[in-house]
Amino acid sequence: MSLGVKSRRVLNRLLQAVPTIFGILVVCFLLTRALPGDPAAYFAGDMADEASIEQVRENLGLNQSMPMQFVSYVSDLAQGDLGVAISTGQTVTQELAKRLPASLELTLAALLLSLVIAIPLGVLAATRPNTWVDHLCRFLVTAGVSLPTFFTGLALLYVFYYLLGWAPPPIGRLDMMFLPPETVTGFYTIDSLIAGDWALFKASLAQMALPVITLALFTLAPIARMTRAAMLQTLSSDYVRTARAAGLSGRRVLVTYAFRNALLPVVTTLGMVFSFVLGANVLVEKVFAWPGIGSFAVEALVVSDYAAVQGFVLSMALLFVSLNLLIDLAYTLIDPRVGEEE
Amino acid sequence: MNRRSFLKGATTLSVGASLLPLTQLLPRAAQAAANETAVVVFGGTINSLDIHRSGTNRASYQVAINCYDRLVSFGTKNMPDGSLSYDFDNVQPEMAESWDISENGTVMTFKIREGATFWDGKPVTAHDVKWSLDRAVSLGGFPTVQMRAGRLESPDQFKALDDRTFQITLPFPSKLALPDLATPIPIIINSEAAKANASPDDPWATEYLHRNPAGSGAFKVSRWNAGEQLVYERNDDWACGPQPGYQRVILREVPAQSTRRALIERGSVTASQDIPNKDAKELAEKDGVKVITTPIENCIYSLCTNLDFEPFKDKRVRQAIAWSIPYEAIFEQAAYGQGVPMWGGSNEVTSIAWPQKSPYEENLEKARALLAQTDYKDGFEVPLSFNLSVADWAEPTALLIQQGLAKIGITATIEKIPGANWRTIALVEKKLPLHLENFGGWLNTPDYYFFWAYIKGNLFNSYNYDNPEMTGLIEKTLDMAVTDPAYAPNVTRMIELAFDDIPRIPLWQPTLNVAFKEGVEGYEYWFHRQMDIRPLKPA
Numbered sequence: 001m002s003l004g005v006k007s008r009r010v011l012n013r014l015l016q017a018v019p020t021i022f023g024i025l026v027v028c029f030l031l032t033r034a035l036p037g038d039p040a041a042y043f044a045g046d047m048a049d050e051a052s053i054e055q056v057r058e059n060l061g062l063n064q065s066m067p068m069q070f071v072s073y074v075s076d077l078a079q080g081d082l083g084v085a086i087s088t089g090q091t092v093t094q095e096l097a098k099r100l101p102a103s104l105e106l107t108l109a110a111l112l113l114s115l116v117i118a119i120p121l122g123v124l125a126a127t128r129p130n131t132w133v134d135h136l137c138r139f140l141v142t143a144g145v146s147l148p149t150f151f152t153g154l155a156l157l158y159v160f161y162y163l164l165g166w167a168p169p170p171i172g173r174l175d176m177m178f179l180p181p182e183t184v185t186g187f188y189t190i191d192s193l194i195a196g197d198w199a200l201f202k203a204s205l206a207q208m209a210l211p212v213i214t215l216a217l218f219t220l221a222p223i224a225r226m227t228r229a230a231m232l233q234t235l236s237s238d239y240v241r242t243a244r245a246a247g248l249s250g251r252r253v254l255v256t257y258a259f260r261n262a263l264l265p266v267v268t269t270l271g272m273v274f275s276f277v278l279g280a281n282v283l284v285e286k287v288f289a290w291p292g293i294g295s296f297a298v299e300a301l302v303v304s305d306y307a308a309v310q311g312f313v314l315s316m317a318l319l320f321v322s323l324n325l326l327i328d329l330a331y332t333l334i335d336p337r338v339g340e341e342e
Numbered sequence: 343m344n345r346r347s348f349l350k351g352a353t354t355l356s357v358g359a360s361l362l363p364l365t366q367l368l369p370r371a372a373q374a375a376a377n378e379t380a381v382v383v384f385g386g387t388i389n390s391l392d393i394h395r396s397g398t399n400r401a402s403y404q405v406a407i408n409c410y411d412r413l414v415s416f417g418t419k420n421m422p423d424g425s426l427s428y429d430f431d432n433v434q435p436e437m438a439e440s441w442d443i444s445e446n447g448t449v450m451t452f453k454i455r456e457g458a459t460f461w462d463g464k465p466v467t468a469h470d471v472k473w474s475l476d477r478a479v480s481l482g483g484f485p486t487v488q489m490r491a492g493r494l495e496s497p498d499q500f501k502a503l504d505d506r507t508f509q510i511t512l513p514f515p516s517k518l519a520l521p522d523l524a525t526p527i528p529i530i531i532n533s534e535a536a537k538a539n540a541s542p543d544d545p546w547a548t549e550y551l552h553r554n555p556a557g558s559g560a561f562k563v564s565r566w567n568a569g570e571q572l573v574y575e576r577n578d579d580w581a582c583g584p585q586p587g588y589q590r591v592i593l594r595e596v597p598a599q600s601t602r603r604a605l606i607e608r609g610s611v612t613a614s615q616d617i618p619n620k621d622a623k624e625l626a627e628k629d630g631v632k633v634i635t636t637p638i639e640n641c642i643y644s645l646c647t648n649l650d651f652e653p654f655k656d657k658r659v660r661q662a663i664a665w666s667i668p669y670e671a672i673f674e675q676a677a678y679g680q681g682v683p684m685w686g687g688s689n690e691v692t693s694i695a696w697p698q699k700s701p702y703e704e705n706l707e708k709a710r711a712l713l714a715q716t717d718y719k720d721g722f723e724v725p726l727s728f729n730l731s732v733a734d735w736a737e738p739t740a741l742l743i744q745q746g747l748a749k750i751g752i753t754a755t756i757e758k759i760p761g762a763n764w765r766t767i768a769l770v771e772k773k774l775p776l777h778l779e780n781f782g783g784w785l786n787t788p789d790y791y792f793f794w795a796y797i798k799g800n801l802f803n804s805y806n807y808d809n810p811e812m813t814g815l816i817e818k819t820l821d822m823a824v825t826d827p828a829y830a831p832n833v834t835r836m837i838e839l840a841f842d843d844i845p846r847i848p849l850w851q852p853t854l855n856v857a858f859k860e861g862v863e864g865y866e867y868w869f870h871r872q873m874d875i876r877p878l879k880p881a
Contacts, residue, residue: 043397043399049487052484056482088387088389088568095568161608170596286597
């Protein structure tokens with residue numbers, strides 16, 4: 001497929017996403033305001049009387065009618081102003097710019113780790129059914145998916161920090177003695193490598209170790225399971241039988257023919273896992289004091305901090321749209337038949 | 343896989359797992375933290391460095407406490423268990439080295455100390471005090487309400503007579519004015535620095551001061567990473583008190599209580615602020631950790647009966663409820679035995695100390711006898727509500743009260759109100775028939791507590807109590823000096839009425855618990871419940 005056709009497809013997909021995102025914005029706007037609870041009363045603070053609550057309400061712009069509030073929100077949005085998160089005192093843009101990379105760093109590292117373990121494990125389990133490898137895979141998968149992340153996180157903390165002292169204190173992204181690197185991507189590991197600071201890289205990796213293992217145990221399950229199932233299916237298919245009959249080597253059959261065909265469902269699963277892990281790692285963030293997007297959104301929701309919640313939903317919507325696009329592009333790479341019907 | 347190999351594997355695994363707790367006996371890693379740096383962890387978040395700003399939360403008040411000075415402060419007293427607390431009855435100089443009060447008690451004149459400078463070197467003058475106090479009463483919200491409690495309401499009351507003399511004129515003499523100047527609110531801001539960063543839309547420099555404190559206090563803010571940490575750096579030129587023991591204090595936000603507990607137990611941090619009663623009780627027994635527990639002054643966890651609810655209009659019903667509560671069980675299970683019991687006192691009010699024990703205790707016969715005299719002897723149904731943000735003590739308390747009420751025929755259904763709604767429903771609309779409340783007054787006089795809790799329409803009178811005799815007494819006594827001969831009789835009568843009418847049933851006085859690494863000295867309890875890091879000294 002030519003580059004021109006490909007880029008036109010990408011553009012089309014992006015344009016199709018615009019009404020979706022607008023719809024999400026409207027629904028989110030209405031839902032947050034339908035929640036019970038009065039943010040003005042909450043933020044007016046202790047001992048606030050009617051007058052001070054009214055004052056805060058005016059400051060927050062909440063005394064205007066709903067359509068007016070929506071119009072002012074959208075016009076601010078068009079200028080790139082997502083509002084101020086009252087619960088943290090920072091602008092929503094600042095918060096997202098800081099917290100999204102923090103969460104992405106954890107999530108991507110966890111996915112990488114679980115891919116490295118889950119795919120070989122799934123392949124091995126499929127090629128050696130009912131041996132100890134297969135049972136190990138089944139055991140890991142069941143344990144990983146049935147244990148809640150905060151439990152796994154706390155258990156790992158207890159063993160590796162509290163009892164053994166191997167892990168550093170779970171005090172956030174970086175220990176007190178280090179200053180964060182210059183922000184290029186927002187990922188401390190990458191940024192410290194860019195800055196050439198090896199000690200800083202090791203320190204941020206050490207802080208990441210336990211939360212990443214916790215998340216990886218959780219994401220291991222669906223990926224390993226899907227790999228195993230897809231491999232079993234492809235290994236018993238006609239074309240693999242033909243390849244074997246034609247005398248191709250075991251490795252060639254496995255990698256080029258069976259695995260590549262099994263990859264499609266695995267990529268789909270990967271996309272799904274990424275989407276729910278990014279939001280669901282709230283509990284891991286809370287246990288390890290990680291300043292991520294999940295805990296930010298939950299805190300904002302609890303106090304009805306409208307601008308923060310809307311900003312979070314908008315950024316997630318944009319993220320998922322681009323994620324879906326990436327997955328579709330990955331499909332075309334793996335399976336030449338996809339997209340041929342243009 | 344056969345059965346034998348499976349059993350072998352499982353046995354090895356469980357033997358290994360059971361050995362894990364023994365690894366606790368391994369020597370702990372030496373903590374290489376510098377002696378002059380403290381690390382404090384807490385569960386809240388700091389959302390502004392400006393206490394006067396709209397929307398600034400409680401936890402952010404500590405910046406005002408540690409980084410700014412006020413005209414006066416409170417001295418220190420020793421508690422019975424040897425710990426230290428601020429002393430409400432002992433107002434001490436801070437930025438004002440001396441003051442006098444006119445004959446009629448309405449004019450307070452303060453002498454600003456010589457040689458005190460802001461962090462940028464500019465000397466502190468009375469003009470800065472005037473600008474700062476004007477700001478405190480003009481920006482609105484909680485700060486203005488708290489200033490008003492001390493009869494400080496308008497910029498007209500504040501005058502800078504010259505660079506070193508500052509004068510406050512009160513509408514009438516009040517014992518609350520001077521202590522109110524020692525609360526976190528009336529900070530002294532570097533008005534020149536602030537005005538340089540103000541604009542016509544923002545004359546009080548709220549945008550600038552939100553992120554850039556401009557004070558004269560004992561600590562400067564060297565870093566603020568919102569949502570992660572705040573780093574305090576000592577101001578070696580602090581003129582208003584002895585040099586703080588720590589050169590650097592790092593405040594880290596750690597949301598999970600279990601993590602905070604692990605950190606203080608392992609010695610990775612110096613202090614853990616505001617820990618729950620259960621952890622306070624357990625940590626007190628561990629080596630290497632020191633737990634300081636102080637009763638919170640002028641604060642009582644209470645059960646409130648709303649006089650708008652039909653059955654509660656009858657005083658005997660309210661008293662019956664007060665006799666039916668299982669106070670001991672609640673104190674053991676909800677408070678883990680930490681706190682001061684507020685039940686089982688004498689029938690006569692013999693002192694004006696507040697909080698004091700009510701004459702009620704768990705006595706089901708008295709409760710049933712009283713209820714039998716009313717129209718509700720067959721019982722009734724009532725929702726029992728509490729604020730979800732304080733569920734740690736409120737939920738077990740509510741469940742035990744529900745059981746106690748059931749024994750006298752009252753069916754209570756538990757209703758949990760989310761924190762975001764609590765203020766509006768409970769305190770502003772005042773429509774909860776039976777609920778748990780936890781008001782504590784910053785200024786430590788009984789009449790101050792009664793003002794907020796027993797006058798109709800005031801915020802913490804969430805149960806619509808209205809007694810003209812009580813209202814008259816409170817209004818007369820609120821500003822009256824403690825030495826006035828009418829003071830003690832008035833307060834005694836107020837307490838008698840409160841216990842007889844019993845719209846607000848005291849359960850227990852709560853405590854503020856802080857855990858420190860062994861050897862850290864100097865901690866003082868303050869009514870604002872934040873950590874004042876200025877007097878802390880390393881081990």
